[in-house]
């Protein structure tokens with residue numbers, strides 16, 4: 001059962017989840033992505049006219065962004081820009097912050113990793129933890145809401 005406070009948190013303007021990073025727009029984080037999705041992301045992207053099977057897969061039991069030719073389905077391979085930038089998932093906004101075993105850190109693979117201010121880690125920790133919790137129930141939410149799941153690997 002998901003905490004109602006967590007659900008409400010992500011009803012806020014997605015802009016508030018953007019980590020301060022001087023992004024070099026290299027597109028690296030959109031290659032081979034396995035970005036987790038939360039229900040709010042899916043609803044926002046569905047409103048743009050996409051179908052669930054266009055951008056969602058279930059991998060290792062978690063609902064994620066779909067890749068085509070090893071890049072996010074929304075990445076324009078020529079410009080290296082996101083086609084849905086204004087509507088992109090919360091996980092993409094939280095990047096390059098990463099979370100593992102209760103620890104938050106900046107992904108060293110991001111060429112702009114050193115531009116994330118140290119204080120952002122403390123500030124974003126509760127948000128990243130809430131995001132991880134919610135992303136774990138997206139599969140169940142999809143099943144309840146649509147009665148079926150997209151491709152599962």
Ligand code: SF4
Pocket residue numbers: 021022023024025026027028029030095096109110111112113
């Ligand atoms: S890897 Fe880092 S610098 Fe490159 S697009 Fe992603 S956030 Fe920006």
Ligand code: SF4
Pocket residue numbers: 029030033035065072073074075076081082083084085088089092
């Ligand atoms: S949704 Fe946009 S920002 Fe997120 S991985 Fe895909 S192309 Fe990159």
